[in-house]
Amino acid sequence: QQPVQSPQAVILREGEDAVINCSSSKALYSVHWYRQKHGEAPVFLMILLKGGEQKGHDKISASFNEKKQQSSLYLTASQLSYSGTYFCGTERETGTASKLTFGTGTRLQVTL
Amino acid sequence: AAGVIQSPRHLIKEKRETATLKCYPIPRHDTVYWYQQGPGQDPQFLISFYEKMQSDKGSIPDRFSAQQFSDYHSELNMSSLELGDSALYFCASRSTGGDLYGYTFGSGTRLTVV
Numbered sequence: 724q725q726p727v728q729s730p731q732a733v734i735l736r737e738g739e740d741a742v743i744n745c746s747s748s749k750a751l752y753s754v755h756w757y758r759q760k761h762g763e764a765p766v767f768l769m770i771l772l773k774g775g776e777q778k779g780h781d782k783i784s785a786s787f788n789e790k791k792q793q794s795s796l797y798l799t800a801s802q803l804s805y806s807g808t809y810f811c812g813t814e815r816e817t818g819t820a821s822k823l824t825f826g827t828g829t830r831l832q833v834t835l
Numbered sequence: 836a837a838g839v840i841q842s843p844r845h846l847i848k849e850k851r852e853t854a855t856l857k858c859y860p861i862p863r864h865d866t867v868y869w870y871q872q873g874p875g876q877d878p879q880f881l882i883s884f885y886e887k888m889q890s891d892k893g894s895i896p897d898r899f900s901a902q903q904f905s906d907y908h909s910e911l912n913m914s915s916l917e918l919g920d921s922a923l924y925f926c927a928s929r930s931t932g933g934d935l936y937g938y939t940f941g942s943g944t945r946l947t948v949v
Binding site for chain 1 (some may be wrong): 868878880883936939
C-alpha cells in the first residue's frame, strides 16, 4: 500500500533536469511532495489535489493524474541545494481522518 | 513564523527504560501527527490527534502511547525500550481546514537505545 517511487536514486550535474515518479495502488485524494536532507525534517514542497492539476513554483513543478493514481515531480535546471531525498506522500481522504503515507523515496544528488 | 517544536533533540536511553518525547504544534493547527523514521527508511506513521482526540493509529507498538493536552502539545511515551526503537521521531502539525497546506514537521528527536 506504500506508494512506489522511481527512480530510487539519481545523480545530476548542476543545471540538469530530473523527473521523479510516484505511483499508488489506491485511489488518492491528494499527493504531497517533500524534500528531506540527511538528519533533518522533511520540508513541504507542494500539494496536488485530485483533479489532474499541475502546480509549480520556481523551477520545481508537479503533476497528478488521478485516474492513474500517479504523480510526477519535475526539477529543472537543478541546483546544488536540490540534493536530498524526495518523498511523495499520499492521502486517501481529507479532513480529520487524513494521514500521510510516505513513498519509498528518491535520493537525488546534484554535483558540480 | 512559528514552527513545530520538539524536545529533546537527542535522547539516549538504555534497553527497558522509558522515554517521553514532546511536541508543540504550530498555533491554531488542530491536528498533530507522530512519525518514526529508521536509518535510510521513509517516515512511518504512528498516531495522530485532532482537537486533542486520537484520530488515527498506525504501526505503533503497544509499548508506545501518546496523548494531546489541553494546550495542544502532544507527548509520545515509550516504555520497555528496545534497540529497534532507535530512530528519528518526527512530530508534524497541520490545519485540516487548509487542504492546500502540507504538513509542517518539527526538527525531530533522535532516540538512541543502547
